[in-house]
Amino acid sequence: QQQVRQSPQSLTVWEGETAILNCSYEDSTFNYFPWYQQFPGEGPALLISIRSVSDKKEDGRFTIFFNKREKKLSLHITDSQPGDSATYFCAASEGTNSAGNKLTFGIGTRVLVRP
Amino acid sequence: EAAVTQSPRSKVAVTGGKVTLSCHQTNNHDYMYWYRQDTGHGLRLIHYSYVADSTEKGDIPDGYKASRPSQENFSLILELASLSQTAVYFCASRKTGGAFAETLYFGSGTRLTVL
Numbered sequence: 001q002q003q004v005r006q007s008p009q010s011l012t013v014w015e016g017e018t019a020i021l022n023c024s025y026e027d028s029t030f031n032y033f034p035w036y037q038q039f040p041g042e043g044p045a046l047l048i049s050i051r052s053v054s055d056k057k058e059d060g061r062f063t064i065f066f067n068k069r070e071k072k073l074s075l076h077i078t079d080s081q082p083g084d085s086a087t088y089f090c091a092a093s094e095g096t097n098s099a100g101n102k103l104t105f106g107i108g109t110r111v112l113v114r115p
Numbered sequence: 116e117a118a119v120t121q122s123p124r125s126k127v128a129v130t131g132g133k134v135t136l137s138c139h140q141t142n143n144h145d146y147m148y149w150y151r152q153d154t155g156h157g158l159r160l161i162h163y164s165y166v167a168d169s170t171e172k173g174d175i176p177d178g179y180k181a182s183r184p185s186q187e188n189f190s191l192i193l194e195l196a197s198l199s200q201t202a203v204y205f206c207a208s209r210k211t212g213g214a215f216a217e218t219l220y221f222g223s224g225t226r227l228t229v230l
Contacts, residue, residue, distance in 0.1 A: 004157075006157075032217055034217070034218070036219075042223055042224075043205050043207070043221030043222050043223050044205070044221050045221065046218045049217070049218075089157060089158065093217065095217060101146070101209070101216075102160055102163070102173065102174075103219065104174075105150075105157040106157050107155055107156060107157040108157050
């Protein structure tokens with residue numbers, strides 16, 4: 001049973017469009033939600049994160065929208081560039097409240113940006 | 116400059132054989148983690164450690180052992196490799212406390228094929 005769900009599994013957009021990646025979770029104790037970006041042949045790297053006390057977090061072209069009541073969040077990539085083509089993982093944890101601060105990852109969304 | 120280094124980058128093992136995957140970090144981080152990545156499952160936590168000579172079970176520890184002989188080194192051991200353990204394995208480190216304390220820093224992965 002997946003605690004963190006992502007959709008779609010893959011997404012293709014044209015350069016300049018906005019890509020929208022969705023994520024939902026089940027555990028109401030989760031309070032920290034990072035998104036990791038992974039390029040082929042590399043390990044994931046932190047892209048942007050949000051805590052449950054906020055409903056929006058922006059970093060350049062990347063924005064997280066968070067809805068605590070519905071246990072949903074989304075990552076918006078505006079003005080998508082070919083270099084954004086990667087797999088994006090939504091993750092969740094109880095933050096420093098949990099032993100080991102273990103992150104639970106979704107299955108990822110593969111994004112392809114066509115020039 | 117890579118702060119988390121995994122070896123080997125790829126390995127082919129025979130069913131029933133012993134496999135050791137190694138991870139070395141120069142981040143001076145207390146926490147180290149082993150994840151496996153499979154298509155359709157995302158990243159799943161196998162074992163983690165927060166101090167040398169101590170390891171903890173993650174979400175899917177069966178069939179794996181871990182060893183943390185020093186702060187810098189963390190190994191994943193498959194005593195009897197099985198076909199189902201074919202996957203890409205990632206090591207990660209995380210610091211304790213301070214800014215970005217919840218960020219995982221991943222290595223580049225080890226692709227393990229069990230035949």
